[in-house]
Amino acid sequence: MKYVDEFRDPEQAKKILKEIDKLCSEIELKEDRPIQIMEVCGGHTHSIFRYGLNQLLPKKLEFVHGPGCPVCVLPRSVVDNCILIAKHDDVIFTTFGDAMRVPGSSQSLLDIKAEGSDIRMVYSPLDALTIAQKNPDKRVVFFGLGFETTMPSTALSLMQAKKQGVENFYLFCNHITIIPTIKAVLDSPGMRIDGFLGPGHVSLIIGTKPYDFIADDYHKPLVAAGFEPLDILQSVWMILKQLKNGEAIIENQYSRLVHEEGNASALAPIQEVFELREFFEWRGLGSINHSGVKVNDKYKEFDAEVEFDLKEVTVTDPDVCQCGEVLKGVLKPWQCKVFGKECTPEKPLGALMVSTEGACSAQYSYGLNIDLITKK
Amino acid sequence: MNKKYKDKKITMAHGSGGKASSDLITDIFVNTFNNDYLATMEDQARFDMPAGQLALTTDSYVVSPIFFKGGDIGKLAITGTVNDLAMSGAKPLYLTCGLILEEGFPIETLDRIIKSMQKTAEEAGVKVVCGDTKVVEKGSADQIFINTAGVGVIAEGVDIHSYSAKLGDKIIVNGYIGDHGATIMQSRAELAISADIDSDCQVLNHLVQKILSVSDNIHSLRDATRGGVATVLNEIANDSKVMITIVEDTLPVRVPTRGVCEILGLDPLYLANEGTLVCVVAAEDADLVLKTMRQTKEGENACIIGEVTDGPEGIVALTTLFGGTKIIDKLIGDQLPRIC
Numbered sequence: 220m221k222y223v224d225e226f227r228d229p230e231q232a233k234k235i236l237k238e239i240d241k242l243c244s245e246i247e248l249k250e251d252r253p254i255q256i257m258e259v260c261g262g263h264t265h266s267i268f269r270y271g272l273n274q275l276l277p278k279k280l281e282f283v284h285g286p287g288c289p290v291c292v293l294p295r296s297v298v299d300n301c302i303l304i305a306k307h308d309d310v311i312f313t314t315f316g317d318a319m320r321v322p323g324s325s326q327s328l329l330d331i332k333a334e335g336s337d338i339r340m341v342y343s344p345l346d347a348l349t350i351a352q353k354n355p356d357k358r359v360v361f362f363g364l365g366f367e368t369t370m371p372s373t374a375l376s377l378m379q380a381k382k383q384g385v386e387n388f389y390l391f392c393n394h395i396t397i398i399p400t401i402k403a404v405l406d407s408p409g410m411r412i413d414g415f416l417g418p419g420h421v422s423l424i425i426g427t428k429p430y431d432f433i434a435d436d437y438h439k440p441l442v443a444a445g446f447e448p449l450d451i452l453q454s455v456w457m458i459l460k461q462l463k464n465g466e467a468i469i470e471n472q473y474s475r476l477v478h479e480e481g482n483a484s485a486l487a488p489i490q491e492v493f494e495l496r497e498f499f500e501w502r503g504l505g506s507i508n509h510s511g512v513k514v515n516d517k518y519k520e521f522d523a524e525v526e527f528d529l530k531e532v533t534v535t536d537p538d539v540c541q542c543g544e545v546l547k548g549v550l551k552p553w554q555c556k557v558f559g560k561e562c563t564p565e566k567p568l569g570a571l572m573v574s575t576e577g578a579c580s581a582q583y584s585y586g587l588n589i590d591l592i593t594k595k
Numbered sequence: 596m597n598k599k600y601k602d603k604k605i606t607m608a609h610g611s612g613g614k615a616s617s618d619l620i621t622d623i624f625v626n627t628f629n630n631d632y633l634a635t636m637e638d639q640a641r642f643d644m645p646a647g648q649l650a651l652t653t654d655s656y657v658v659s660p661i662f663f664k665g666g667d668i669g670k671l672a673i674t675g676t677v678n679d680l681a682m683s684g685a686k687p688l689y690l691t692c693g694l695i696l697e698e699g700f701p702i703e704t705l706d707r708i709i710k711s712m713q714k715t716a717e718e719a720g721v722k723v724v725c726g727d728t729k730v731v732e733k734g735s736a737d738q739i740f741i742n743t744a745g746v747g748v749i750a751e752g753v754d755i756h757s758y759s760a761k762l763g764d765k766i767i768v769n770g771y772i773g774d775h776g777a778t779i780m781q782s783r784a785e786l787a788i789s790a791d792i793d794s795d796c797q798v799l800n801h802l803v804q805k806i807l808s809v810s811d812n813i814h815s816l817r818d819a820t821r822g823g824v825a826t827v828l829n830e831i832a833n834d835s836k837v838m839i840t841i842v843e844d845t846l847p848v849r850v851p852t853r854g855v856c857e858i859l860g861l862d863p864l865y866l867a868n869e870g871t872l873v874c875v876v877a878a879e880d881a882d883l884v885l886k887t888m889r890q891t892k893e894g895e896n897a898c899i900i901g902e903v904t905d906g907p908e909g910i911v912a913l914t915t916l917f918g919g920t921k922i923i924d925k926l927i928g929d930q931l932p933r934i935c
Contacts, residue, residue, distance in 0.1 A: 220850050223857065229844075232917045271919020342859075448917065564927045575860075585921040 226447030227270075235452040236275055242459040243277045253281045255411055256458055257548055259401060260418035261288030261576030262446050268585040270448040276455070283548030284578030286400050286504060287418050289365040290317050291570040291577040292546070294502045295534040297393050298323030304360050304391060304527050305336045311354060313347035314362040316340045317574045322567055324534050344376035344390075351380070351388035360523050364393045367489070368420040370512070374488035377514070377521050391523035392514050395499060397421050398429050399510040405437050407547045414458040416451065417443035419473045424489075426481030430469045438467040445473040492518050500533055502570045503542030542569040545578055552582040559583060597622045600702040607698055610730030623702070624692075624726055627709045628716075632689070632724035640724035642689060645748050650685035652676060653744035661708070661738055663782045665774075665793030666869070669708035672741040673715035674798050674869055678818040681800035682872065684755045684807055685747030687719060692726040693742040698733040708739065719798040721745070753807060759814040760835035764903040765881035767874040769802060769894040770795060770847065772824050776866025777852040780859060788858060790851040797870030802893040809887045812877035819871050824900075825864040825923045827873045828911045836908040841901030841923070843915050864913075865926050875903070 246254065258264055264284045267273055273282055286292055298321050305312035305328065312328070319328045319340065332338040337357075341347050344361045351359035363373040373390060380388045397418060404410065417430060422443040430441050440461040444454035454472040461468060471477050492515060499511025514522040523529070536542060539557050544550040552558055552571070562568035564580050571579035600622070608615040625633055632640040654675045661668040673690065680687040692712065696705065716723055723743075775794040799818065806813060815835070817827040832839045848856075848863045856863050870893065876884045881899060888894030906912070911923040 220853050220857075223853075227916055229916050229918070268921060269915075270917055271915040271921045272917070274919045275917055584924045584927075 223447070226445070226449045228449065231449055232452055235449065235456055239280070239452065239456050239459060240277050242456065242463055243279045246279075246459065246463050248279065252411065253279050254413050254459070254462065255281055255283050255548060256414050256416060256455060257283040257285045257404070257412045258416040258451075259285040259287040259397065260416070260421065261291065261574065262418070262420065263416055263444065263451060264288065264578055264581050265576045266446050266448060266451055268581040272448060272451060280455070280459075283412060284545070284552070284581070285548070286404065286501070286546045287366065287397070288571070288574055288576040288578075289369075289395060290321055290574040291542075292395070292501045292503065293318070293321050293364065293393065293570060294500045295323050295536070296500065296532045298327065299532065299534060300529050301328060301362055301391065302326055302331055303529070304523060305331055305338055307358070307527075309356070309358055311337045311339060311350055311357045311359045312362065313339050313341045313350060313359060315342070315364070317576075318362060318364060320567070321570060321573050344373045345379070348376045348380055348385065348388055351385055352383075355387060358387050358389060358526070360389045360391055362391050362393070364395075366395055366397050366418070366421045367424040370394050370489045370493065371424065371485040374492040377492050377518050378488060380521060381518065388521060389523040389526050390514055390521050392493070392512065394493070395501075395511045396495075396509070397425070399507050400501075400504070401433065403504060403507045403510070404547055405433070405439070409549050410547065412439065412548055413462060414439055415441040416454050416458070417441045417469075419443060419445050419450070419477065422471070422473065422477040422481075424482055424485045427469050427471050427477065427479050428481075434467045434469050440467045440470070442470045442472050443477050445476070502536060503540070503546045505543070537568055540569040542571050545571055552579040555579070596703060596706045600706065603702045605696045605698060605700040605702060605705065605730055607730055607732070610696070610728060616728070619702070620728065623706055623709055627706075627713045628692075628723040629713070630722045630724065632722060633726070640689065642724065644688070644746075647751060648749040650680050650683045650747045650749055651744070652679040653742065654679060655740060655742040657737070657740050658779065659737060660782055663794055664778050666796035667708060667711050668739060668741060669711035670715045670796055671869055672743045673712050673719060673721070674796050675820065676743040676745040677719045677721060677798045677800055678870070678872070680745050680747040681798075681803045682755070682816040682818055683747075683749055684753035684803065684813075684816070685749045686804065687721045687745055687747040687800050689724045690716065690721050690743050690745045692723050694726070694728045695736050695740040696728065696730050697736040697738050698730055700738055705739070715798065719800055752811070755813055755816050756834075757815050757817060757831050758834040760831050760837050760839070760875040760903050761814060761877070762837060762903050762905060763878045764814055764875045765878055765899050766828070766839060766841060766901040766903070767876060767881065767885055767888065767897055767899050768819075768824065768847065769799070769872050769874070769888050770870070770896040771849045771852065772819070772846065772868060772871055773848060773852045773856065773863030773866035775869040776823065777855040777863070779867070780861070781855055788855065790855050792849065792851045792855070795868055795870040797893055799870060799872055799893055802888060802891050803872075805891055806874065806884050806887050810876060810880040810884050812880045813874060813884065814877065815873075815875035817873050819868045819873055821867050822926050823863070823865040823867055824871070824873060825862070825911065826926055828923065829909075829925045831873070831875060832911050833909045835903075837903045838906030838908065838910045838912065839901060840904040840906070840912045840914060843913055845898060845900045847896055847898055847900075864923060878902070
């Protein structure tokens with residue numbers, strides 16, 4: 220398939236892997252531990268497992284699966300609020316598919332759909348807007364989530380709703396921002412990350428400049444990376460090269476899409492519709508200042524938090540969950556006490572087990588028995 | 596179709612057992628399925644069975660949309676049950692047809708579906724010999740649900756089970772995987788994507804009889820319907836207590852199906868098929884079975900995708916394009932599309 224197979228060419232991969240091996244052998248290990256590269260984005264986690272890249276890399280190098288799976292970091296209180304909204308008889312609640320299984324305090328959206336709530340899966344907030352236009356006697360709520368990647372389309376749908384005078388469309392806004400999150404990871408005690416694979420599609424929107432502090436203040440390399448296997452391998456190679464040369468700069472591997480300045484026409488609607496929240500509660504990571512956005516006053520009539528008078532409630536994660544440690548790279552998924560026991564993709568306790576982009580779910584589905592086979 | 600049904604809709608009267616019911620049964624079902632067993636209009640069909648072990652199966656069909664590229668719910672209701680019988684090596688003979696219709700369903704559409712059932716039954720060489728029709732109030736069902744049960748006979752010496760796969764056996768599929776699932780996904784109105792894919796919906800009993808005629812060493816056969824090839828392989832690995840390894844770059848996936856999967860974040864290995872089987876055959880007969888399959892219309896794109904390997908029981912592994920290994924696990928819940 221054109222524009223896909225070129226980026227999955229096994230021969231090219233072998234060449235890069237050889238170079239990675241060589242570079243790795245030339246880097247001196249600190250503190251007798253492997254070189255740790257965090258892939259911030261869940262899309263990268265998915266690709267790494269899907270292509271088995273983690274097994275092809277030298278033992279001296281390991282991936283730490285970062286906090287960039289928006290579904291995984293949804294706190295239970297947000298899911299509880301979704302359920303509160305969706306249980307209204309006159310509400311059609313619309314959401315992206317993989318948010319449906321995320322557990323709240325006692326139920327998920329899938330559970331209450333089975334009980335009769337009108338919950339519909341959409342691929343775009345504009346589809347939700349269309350549903351609102353077709354059902355004028357219902358209140359249609361779109362559950363907006365994701366990083367900067369999905370913010371522009373949410374913002375555009377509100378702008379369009381305003382322009383067209385749609386009065387029954389609401390946004391339950393849980394969009395989050397990447398920069399404070401990376402900063403929280405960098406500031407967390409016991410942080411051991413040597414370099415970052417930057418989230419490609421977030422970078423497409425915000426550009427690479429906002430990452431400068433990672434190099435300037437924390438002296439860590441970051442490479443904005445694409446999602447195909449060759450993209451990821453090349454980006455790893457670029458990080459290793461920096462590490463070997465003792466450099467820490469922000470580089471862009473995904474230059475076919477990502478520009479230093481970002482995408483102005485995607486950033487404009489974000490500016491128009493959203494404002495930063497003082498803080499946002501993350502599952503596993505706790506509260507992070509300025510890490511989420513909400514609907515601003517200009518668009519207040521579309522804000523589901525206002526319409527449904529939602530209270531900010533904090534629901535702590537189950538005590539046994541160690542999602543936070545896994546998110547920060549301190550623990551590997553299988554080192555969590557409940558991984559594969561109380562917490563499985565079938566009955567997830569922690570959010571990392573919910574989405575296929577979640578580190579634990581990916582590890583469980585693709586890697587649980589892998590040692591058994593590869594050691595054979 | 597009888598002109599009196601033009602623009603008419605199913606009403607509760609059609610399920611009441613009165614005149615409207617019996618007219619509908621005669622005009623739509625008996626005339627179309629057109630066989631002596633059904634024509635007696637008794638409460639049961641009576642027939643003699645040839646010697647051999649009987650195979651019996653039942654399945655319900657609730658697909659939405661009811662018409663899709665490459666098929667419709669009627670075709671599906673025949674292929675699904677015929678194929679379930681065929682996977683035991685049985686020759687399918689007789690089918691039943693139970694319908695649940697939503698009040699307001701257009702009778703012309705029903706007629707189209709029943710004609711499609713009969714066409715497919717003829718292709719398979721089976722007869723629909725009895726049936727039942729119920730009508731439920733508007734909103735109590737989604738247009739039309741069909742149940743078919745089928746009976747077939749297994750020839751002596753044929754012994755095919757999902758627990759019979761053995762070390763060294765080869766895994767063959769008869770064609771491209773995931774086409775049905777991708778067709779259904781892209782034809783759902785809420786997903787504004789379009790790709791040039793047809794469902795693989797087809798009967799497989801003739802193909803099965805052909806390969807049985809050339810090999811006594813076919814160990815397992817499964818049609819890879821819901822949950823796709825991945826799920827069927829997991830069931831065979833579990834039941835046979837073996838490990839199965841498949842090779843990514845041998846998997847036959849059409850470019851448009853790959854495209855739909857790339858866009859929606861799905862894996863073709865888990866997409867439903869309605870005319871695709873997984874055949875586990877002893878290594879020494881694999882090439883012959885492959886060649887025989889390729890001589891048929893249903894199997895012209897057949898290929899070997901892997902083998903039963905030495906390793907932990909119940910595990911299905913995939914060798915990736917890059918030589919990595921990953922586990923192909925059972926599907927948990929539905930495949931839910933990813934956000935970004």
